[in-house]
Amino acid sequence: MxxxxxxxxxxxxxxxxxxxxxxxxxxxxxxxxxxxxxxxxxxxxxxxxxxxxxxxxxxxxISALGDNVVYIKKWPWTFDTDLQWWQYANRPSPRLRELEEVQRRTGSVEAAAFLASTRRRVEYLTTSVESVSIAGVSADYDQVRNFSLHSGRYFSQTESSAGRNAIILGYDLAENLFPNTDPIGRSVKLFGHNMTVIGVFEKEGLGGFGDTHDDSAVIPIQTLAQFINVDQDRYGPFIMAKPHPGITNAELIDDLTGVMRSIRRLPPVAENNFSLNETSLLTxxxxxxxxxxxxxxxxxxxxxxxxxxxxxxxxxxxxxxxxxxxxxxxxxxxxxxxxxxxxxxxxxxxxxxxxxxxxxxxxxxxxxxxxxxxxxxxxxxxxxxxxxxxxxxxxxxxxxxxxxxxxxxxxxxxxxxxxx
Amino acid sequence: MIRVENVWKSFDEQPVLKDISLTFERGKTNLIIGKSGSGKNVLMKCLVGLLEADRGRIVYGDLDFSAMGYRQRRVIRKELGMLFQGAALFDSMSVTDNVMFPLSMFTTMSRKEKEMRAAFCLERVNLHGADHLQPSELSGGMKKRVAIARAISISPKYLFCDEPNSGLDPPTAILIDKLISEITEEFNITTVVNTHDMNSVMEIGDKVVYIYLGELWWVGSRHEILHTGNKELNDFVYATELMRTLKK
Structure with a gap:
């Protein structure tokens, strides 16, 4: 052999x-x-x-968005064939006051945050960057959205609730505005007002949904509300809700559905006029x-x-x-x-x-x-x-x-x- | 010794070999001669098993080659050396690799052993020092000698040569003929040469077999062939003006 x-x-x-x-x-x-x-x-x-x-x-x-976070939005991520597009278009957008109701009335939600965004010019001395995405976020944004800070810190409770002029810059935006300078503690001009830079996001790279913080800036929602009506449709307002540990997304959605229908006083026969979107749907x-x-x-x-x-x-x-x-x-x-x-x-x-x-x-x-x-x-x-x-x-x-x-x-x- | 007993071979019902019976002696150079189309090539191929005879037997020593299957024949194939017309070396291989090829196919010798055997065979055909050359670097005569070295590398009992000096000038052709004859005697091989070169016949023909229209027409030695009264053989032997002049 x-x-x-x-x-x-x-x-x-x-x-x-x-x-x-x-x-x-x-x-x-x-x-x-x-x-x-x-x-x-x-x-x-x-x-x-x-x-x-x-x-x-x-x-x-998707992981950065939070794989167990439910997004309360006007538009769904996947369309229901029973509804026509105008039926979605006629829905009201989530409002800031609805966030408070959600936080107060749901038992399954550990943290929830409201987000609305617009585009504005950001200036520092003679340097300016046009059309920067400015997101106004409520206090618990850091608990529902995964991100890291390169330097500085997140908003304090006071800064969020009182609408202080504090701003966290995306990594690339900070690099553009402060090429050779540490931006923490310095003031940038936004909406014609000085905003103190309290933090810079870690570089995130090109995200699959273009949802990176790199070129954007984040301010407290109460600050943004001083300059625009954050409940308006064109600012794309939405609420993010994260369940307590042990609570499934299905249970969270059931809870949120009941609460949102109650907040909006929908009769039992009426269709939901909001969408509850899960990242798992995207996956x-x-x-x-x-x-x-x-x-x-x-x-x-x-x-x-x-x-x-x-x-x-x-x-x-x-x-x-x-x-x-x-x-x-x-x-x-x-x-x-x-x-x-x-x-x-x-x-x-x-x-x-x-x-x-x-x-x-x-x-x-x-x-x-x-x-x-x-x-x-x-x-x-x-x-x-x-x-x-x-x-x-x-x-x-x-x-x-x-x-x-x-x-x-x-x-x-x-x-x-x-x-x- | 090889015995051919009553061998018949036909193609498309046209007989090419008709009842051939003869013996090729050991230690002798046996020549098969005949005109083109006479059947000598077919006889040679039947001898080495490349064609099957329709009837009759071919016996190597005591072994009936015709009755053997493919696997059984391998025992005899290992003892067959073959010298092809035109040398037929592998152009992509060096001289040594060409000589070692049958050793790789038939033996389990190590590379070192094969190289030693190849060196011995090349020495025997007076090609010492050419081991590293490629076939393209060799003359026609050298190629033939490499082919002879390859044929004897497996120490064959039987050596078959197909037109061994075709394409060579007369002096080189005689050298090759003599080399075949010497090796035959030295290693006590049964050598069968297929040729129509009368120079070869006169130089090395210990036994000459003349095939005419598929029949065994004449058997004898190179000394007898010049004095035969056989008309057809005489027509073949004295086909050239030179031979006719010499006869006169």
Whole structure:
């Protein structure tokens, strides 16, 4: 048994060396054949890498939003087909006073916050940034929304309730306004008033929903209310509610539904005129979306790889034809069928693998460029590398089998006649 | 020794070999000669098992080759050395790798052992120092010698040569013929050479077999062939003006 294994190992080595020599001897043909697989692997792994990166960013964003937080909004995140769009448009927006009612009347809510936003210019001395997203938030915003501060602190209870002129800047906004200066304690001008910078958010990067704090600023809702009517529709007001530990989202939604209907004095037969949105709804939606994109990736990349596979099969048939005499001599000198089969199969797999690796290198180069130019967290993962390598090997095996099998079954008389 | 007993072979019901019976002696250079299309190539392929005879037997020593299956024949195949027309070296391999190929296929020798054996065989065909060269760097005669070294690498009991000096100039062709003859005697091999070169016949033909229209027409030695009264053989032997002039 051991003797047989040693012999097989030696024959495989001999076959591999034979195949390698053939590939090196036909460089141009090898390169042209590789192109199909290279493009295929590049396409499929690029799509998967994009999907993976997007999925990771979106899940991180959802996680930042709080995976157990319920958003009370005018508009739903997923539309109910029974209602028409104008029925949603006619709904009232959540109001600031409703936040107080929610906090007071629900038993399941641990923390709730109100948020409304607008866009304004922010100035510091001679520097100004136009159209900055200014969010007014109520006191418990820090308990329902996950974020970290790079420096400074969050609003105190007094600053929130009294509507003091305090502001927390996003990381990029702070960098733009205070390029070489520590902004904490300094005053920026907003709505024509001085606001004291009390904190700077940690850099969050490009979020999947564009909900990053990086380019925005946050002030107490009572401060914002001094300049605009925060209950107005155009400022997109909404309430975020987070349940007590042990309370499920379903229980929280039941509780909030009852309380909101009561606050808005809706009769029993009336439809809700508010939407309770869960981040899990987004997750489910994105699961479906990513499944579709992944399928599309397989189909697009699959066709490219299929074409590459045909290319390899074609060139292997040519290779078998060209080497008919060599096959004949090998057989006459004692080569067994499986030696010939393995020799050509190895060559096909090697071709496909080289093509796949070049494709992976292109993806790697592409991700490096995207990361450096666009500053997007884009990554060629180990699992995608493994997938690319595996797909290459399988395509090489499938595409190379028929030519290799035909070579191994070749009649040595015919082969030797071609020698003569 | 190889015995051919009443061998018949047909293609599309057209007989190519008709009841051939003869013996190839051990330690001797046996030549099969005949015109193109006479059937000598088919006989050679039947001998090595590349074609199956329709009837009759081919016996290697005491073993009936014709009655053996593919696997059983491997025992005999290991003892067959083959020298192809045009040398047929593997262009992608060095001289040493070419000579080692049958060793890789038939033996479990280590690389070191194979290299030693290849060096010995190359030395024997006077190609010492050419081990690292590629076939493209060799002359026609050197290629033939590498092919002979490859054929004898597995220490064959039987050596089959198909037109061994085709494409070579006369002096080189004679060198190759002599080398085959020397090796045959030295290693006590049963050598069968398929040729239509009369120079080879006169140089190394210990036993000459003339095939005519698929039939065994004449058997004898190189000394006898010039004095035979067989008309068809004489037509073959004295086909050239040179031979006719020499006869006169």
């Amino acid at each position: 051991l003797h047989t294994l040693i012999l097989i190992a030696k024959l495989i080595r001999e076959s591999a060396l034979f195949a390698l020599t053939s590939i090196v001897a036909n460089k141009l043909r090898t390169v042209l054949t590789l192109l199909g697989i290279t493009i295929g692997i590049f396409a499929i792994i690029s799509v998967f890498s994009v999907v993976d990166s997007l999925e990771r960013q979106i899940r991180e964003s 489910e939606g994105f699961d479906e979306l990513f499944a579709i994109i992944t399928l599309a990736g397989w189909i697009i990349g699959g066709f490219s790889i299929l074409v590459g596979g045909f290319g390899i099969a074609n060139i292997m048939f040519v290779s078998v034809r060209e080497r008919t005499s060599i096959i004949g001599i090998q057989k006459a000198l004692g080569a067994k069928n499986y030696f010939i089969l393995w020799q050509f199969l190895f060559e096909a797999v090697l071709l496909s693998l080289i093509g796949g690796i070049v494709g992976l290198l292109l993806v790697f180069g592409g991700t490096a460029i995207v990361v450096s130019v666009f500053e997007i967290d884009f990554l060629l993962s180990a699992s995608n590398i493994l997938l690319g390598v595996n797909v290459s090997i399988v395509i090489g095996l499938v595409a190379g089998f028929l030519p290799s099998w035909s070579a191994s079954r070749m009649d040595p008389v015919v082969a030797i006649r071609s020698t003569a």
